[in-house]
Amino acid sequence: MDNRVYLLRVDSYHPDALDEAVNMFWGPLGLDSLLQGKQVLIKPNLVAGASPDKAVCTHPEVIGALIRQLQGSKVSVGDSPGLGSTENVAAIAGILEVCQREGATLVDFANPVVTETPDGAVCRIIQLAEAVLRADAVISAAKLKTHALTRYTGAVKNLFGCMPGKLKPEMHLRMEEIDKFASFLVDVYLTVSPVLSVVDGIVAMEGNGPRNGEPRKVGVLLAGRDGVAVDAVAASVIGLDPFSVPTILNAHQRGVGCGDLRSIEIIGTSLSEARIRGFKTVPGSSSALKNLPPFLKSLLRDQLTAKPVVNVQSCIGCTVCRELCPTKAITMDKAAVISSHDCIRCYCCQELCPEGAITLARRGLGRLFS
Numbered sequence: 001m002d003n004r005v006y007l008l009r010v011d012s013y014h015p016d017a018l019d020e021a022v023n024m025f026w027g028p029l030g031l032d033s034l035l036q037g038k039q040v041l042i043k044p045n046l047v048a049g050a051s052p053d054k055a056v057c058t059h060p061e062v063i064g065a066l067i068r069q070l071q072g073s074k075v076s077v078g079d080s081p082g083l084g085s086t087e088n089v090a091a092i093a094g095i096l097e098v099c100q101r102e103g104a105t106l107v108d109f110a111n112p113v114v115t116e117t118p119d120g121a122v123c124r125i126i127q128l129a130e131a132v133l134r135a136d137a138v139i140s141a142a143k144l145k146t147h148a149l150t151r152y153t154g155a156v157k158n159l160f161g162c163m164p165g166k167l168k169p170e171m172h173l174r175m176e177e178i179d180k181f182a183s184f185l186v187d188v189y190l191t192v193s194p195v196l197s198v199v200d201g202i203v204a205m206e207g208n209g210p211r212n213g214e215p216r217k218v219g220v221l222l223a224g225r226d227g228v229a230v231d232a233v234a235a236s237v238i239g240l241d242p243f244s245v246p247t248i249l250n251a252h253q254r255g256v257g258c259g260d261l262r263s264i265e266i267i268g269t270s271l272s273e274a275r276i277r278g279f280k281t282v283p284g285s286s287s288a289l290k291n292l293p294p295f296l297k298s299l300l301r302d303q304l305t306a307k308p309v310v311n312v313q314s315c316i317g318c319t320v321c322r323e324l325c326p327t328k329a330i331t332m333d334k335a336a337v338i339s340s341h342d343c344i345r346c347y348c349c350q351e352l353c354p355e356g357a358i359t360l361a362r363r364g365l366g367r368l369f370s
């Protein structure tokens with residue numbers, strides 16, 4: 001695996017700045033010869049409809065710069081948002097307009113197709129969007145953000161969106177423990193096998209990510225053939241130990257890419273120059289419940305893991321969280337009410353609440369294990 005990661009200082013989303021940055025890695029990574037004449041699918045992060053300044057989705061101009069590089073290929077752009085239709089979300093995020101301007105087709109990930117994952121650790125088969133499997137090559141074009149469940153989301157986690165809509169909450173139900181879920185995300189990454197991973201960290205998201213955090217200018221664009229290495233460098237830029245991110249640790253331990261910074265060749269800006277201070281990271285899900293018998297798990301869950309809590313002042317009663325919750329742990333009174341007993345701590349509700357009305361609360365022991 002190519003262990004080079006381009007860590008490029010990019011201060012704005014101006015198309016000229018982005019073209020210059022993409023040119024820096026495109027040739028050296030051999031992408032012209034790999035992708036010429038091919039059907040290429042770009043997979044941005046389109047988790048939910050939000051304007052580019054909110055830093056929820058991959059910035060449309062990053063997608064625009066990638067499409068421009070792919071002249072001579074047939075380019076499509078697609079995702080399966082956690083909330084809303086692909087077209088609506090892409091329109092709000094500015095990506096639909098960029099696709100129309102640059103000549104790419106926006107595709108919906110509605111149709112699931114069963115495919116084998118021969119090297120999967122937790123799955124032997126997996127359902128991916130037909131558009132993903134039809135493409136000759138996939139580019140993961142992620143946003144650098146904090147994530148309540150996985151600490152950080154970037155190139156690897158971005159590909160979870162290759163599973164059509166409703167299948168995603170189901171996977172949370174089947175992969176309740178964070179280590180297992182991370183292993184599953186790495187299975188998805190292996191199966192999709194992106195030819196290039198790009199992480200938009202020009203303006204990242206800190207705090208209550210991946211949807212309701214605050215934008216934070218970091219000023220970097222990252223790219224490489226090894227998405228795990230790209231994630232390791234991106235995580236380090238925001239002050240995280242890469243191996244504290246469950247997807248990076250799992251992938252590295254399985255030999256799926258390299259998460260060890262000592263073995264990654266960083267080209268462009270040095271890590272010490274790019275690293276920013278005081279980025280508000282999150283602890284992510286705790287694996288402290290792993291290996292406990294079921295009765296102890298439910299007894300200690302509140303003590304050892306962060307619990308989603310509804311701010312009744314902010315809740316508008318839209319029922320989005322109730323519809324998404326894989327265990328049906330949420331009912332509606334005037335505001336959403338979460339049954340702690342039924343909640344498996346997947347944090348889908350925190351991720352997708354349009355009002356940011358759900359935050360995570362940790363008790364004393366939970367803080368120790370986070």
Ligand code: SF4
Nearest residue numbers: 315316318319321353
């Ligand atoms: S908590 Fe959020 S998602 Fe749930 S009903 Fe309230 S506003 Fe809607």
Ligand code: SF4
Nearest residue numbers: 325343344346347349
């Ligand atoms: S209440 Fe929220 S965190 Fe708990 S299972 Fe439902 S969606 Fe997941």
